[in-house]
Amino acid sequence: MRRLLPQSIYARNVLTLMTGTTLAQAIPIAISPILTRLYSPEEFGRFALYMAVTMIASVLVTGRYELAILLPRQDRAALHIAALAITLSMVISAVLLLIVLFFAHPIAALLGDAALAPWLYWAPVSTLLVGVYQSLNYWSNRKAHYKRLAISRTVQSGSAAMAQLGSGYAGGGAAGLVAGQITGQVLATGVMARLIWREDHALIRALRPLRCLALGKRYINFPKYLIVAHGFNTASGQMPVLxxxxxxxxxxxxxxxxxxxxxxxxxxxxxxxxxxxxxxxxxxxxxxxxxxxxxxxxxxxxxxxxxxxxxxxxxxxxxxxxxxxxxxxxxxxxxxxxxxxxxxxxxxxxxxxxxxxxxxxxxxxxxxxxxxxxxxxxxxxxxxxxxxxxxxxxxxxxxxxxxxxxxxxxxxxxxxxxxxxxxxxxxxxxxxxx
Incomplete structure (x- = not known):
């Protein structure tokens, strides 16, 4: 059996990630026929709007610093960049919460669905979780912990699917789709954080705010150019449908x-x-x-x-x-x-x-x-x-x-x-x- 498995490290790493990605994609596809009987098309459409708002806002929250985690020679410097990205996610998500508190209804009206307004209060929670997860994801990528990446992706997909199914059967209504998505994000981020803490707690305890700021300045081109660049990329991807x-x-x-x-x-x-x-x-x-x-x-x-x-x-x-x-x-x-x-x-x-x-x-x-x-x-x-x-x-x-x-x-x-x-x-x- 071992002879059938890839022998090179590169091939094994790719196979590990492909396995996790396949499972993560197969789960929602498998349950889609059930979800369509538990939720109405209007509820699915509203959830799609919610996810669109969340993903667009998620481009901002880390300042794209998570993409710089792979670059420093020293792990200590890379972990400081990860900490900077997570801190920015907290701060910017808090700002987004204030915006939602004051403008939820106008934003929902602008999107053409006034019933979306109550859902928008959860958007800052989702952006925070996305920012933290992406930062931990790139740190694990740097450390070549591909099994960890595969596990977290499967946990996120599987737990979100189970939560959405459970809420649907319980008659939770449209909020069950959002609740399921957030449940998956929380569990996947928690699993990733626990695994990283277990291995790198000594480095984490040595984090220093001034070093985070210095590295933020060193890699300032990431927020300076990539926030706008990825905004253009999102526009290019969505424009054909519109x-x-x-x-x-x-x-x-x-x-x-x-x-x-x-x-x-x-x-x-x-x-x-x-x-x-x-x-x-x-x-x-x-x-x-x-x-x-x-x-x-x-x-x-x-x-x-x-x-x-x-x-x-x-x-x-x-x-x-x-x-x-x-x-x-x-x-x-x-x-x-x-x-x-x-x-x-x-x-x-x-x-x-x-x-x-x-x-x-x-x-x-x-x-x-x-x-x-x-x-x-x-x-x-x-x-x-x-x-x-x-x-x-x-x-x-x-x-x-x-x-x-x-x-x-x-x-x-x-x-x-x-x-x-x-x-x-x-x-x-x-x-x-x-």
């Missing part, structure tokens, strides 16, 4: 949403696991050698070999596959999937490697790329107005994304092979005197 609904029909937006959900599965399952391992190994190589060209090339080849056959097959069978799995009325979604396959293929290959922007501290260039991407998306839909077909518009959209991902791949490869300046190599984790 524009398809506005320019063509609600049905077109619905077909696109199903297409994205199906095509996102390999990204979140395989590519994200490879990306987590690449991020950890590449950051260490970059610190020690000044470049990570070999690791980049090895990961790129693996991604290419994994993806060519499945995406090629999917391109030819997508319409028939969607019609068979989801019903004949969803064949159009399969046609959209066929159009978007080249885009998804390049996304699968380049997205796991895009952490080179963070590893090489090229946040300003990441912001420029995100603006470039948003410009291409908007331009593709503006040109698409010349056509009467949503499919033709999506062809322009897919082509725009292909160009953007091609540029992204060239940039990250350049970062991986370019040695850091000697000046950069000698920068200490802490300014003098700390």
């Amino acid at each position: 524009l398809l609904g506005a320019l063509f029909s609600t049905s077109a937006a619905g077909f696109f949403t199903l297409t994205q959900r199906v095509m996102a599965a390999p990204m979140s399952l395989i590519a994200s696991a490879l990306g987590d391992v690449f991020r950890q190994e590449a950051s260490q190589a970059y610190i020690q050698q000044g470049n990570c060209k070999a690791i980049y090339q090895r990961t790129f080849k693996r991604l290419l070999l994994i993806s060519v056959a499945p995406f090629t097959t999917f391109f030819f069978v997508a319409p028939a596959l969607f019609a068979w799995v989801f019903g004949e009325q969803w064949r159009v979604a399969g046609e959209y999937a066929q159009i978007l396959t080249p885009m998804a293929f390049l996304q699968f290959i380049t997205s796991p490697l895009s952490s080179m922007f963070m590893i090489s501290e090229k946040q300003r260039l990441d912001l420029i790329w995100q603006v470039f991407l948003l410009f291409l998306v908007i331009s593709s839909f503006m040109l698409g107005q010349l056509f009467s077909s949503a499919g033709d518009t999506l062809r322009l959209f897919s082509a725009a994304y292909c160009v953007a991902y091609g540029v992204n791949g060239l940039m990250t490869y350049h970062f991986a092979r370019k040695c850091k300046n000697e000046k950069d190599k000698n920068i200490a984790d802490y300014p003098r005197g700390l």
Whole structure:
């Protein structure tokens, strides 16, 4: 049996993360037919709005400092950055709570659902939990504790699912969906925190506020550029649904949403696991050698070999596959999937490697790329107005994304092979005197 298991550390790490991610995704998919009988479409829609507000706000709470946890040479410095990100999550979530207390009803009205207002009071709790969990997640990623990451993801998904089912059977109404989500976040964060404390309590007791502030200044480019960059990224991701609904029909937006959900599965399952391992190994190589060209090339080849056959097959069978799995009325979604396959293929290959922007501290260039991407998306839909077909518009959209991902791949490869300046190599984790 052991001979069938991967022998290399890299492959075992990827398999561990893939196992946790698969379980975390399989649980909500498995219970979806039950949840749809316990909650109404209106309740699901309201929950989706709540999650959208929460995830957008979550971009702000850590200042994106959690992305810098992998960079310092010393674990002590990295843990101070994690502490800074967690502290910011507490402070900014408290500010968000004040905003909700005064403006919950106007915000709900702006979102087009006045009944959402009572739910918004829980949004700061969710943003705090997301900020803390992400900080602990990146610390575990730095320490290469992939089993810990897999366990926490499974705990979050499983506990949220059970809580939502229990609340639904008890007649808890729409609040059960939010309560279930928060339950999952609390338990996953608690499990992660307990495991980290058990191993790193000595380092945690040695934390010093002044060092956190000094490192916040050292890595100021993360909040300076990435909050805006990731805001643009979110806009680029959400805009197709909004524009398809506005320019063509609600049905077109619905077909696109199903297409994205199906095509996102390999990204979140395989590519994200490879990306987590690449991020950890590449950051260490970059610190020690000044470049990570070999690791980049090895990961790129693996991604290419994994993806060519499945995406090629999917391109030819997508319409028939969607019609068979989801019903004949969803064949159009399969046609959209066929159009978007080249885009998804390049996304699968380049997205796991895009952490080179963070590893090489090229946040300003990441912001420029995100603006470039948003410009291409908007331009593709503006040109698409010349056509009467949503499919033709999506062809322009897919082509725009292909160009953007091609540029992204060239940039990250350049970062991986370019040695850091000697000046950069000698920068200490802490300014003098700390």
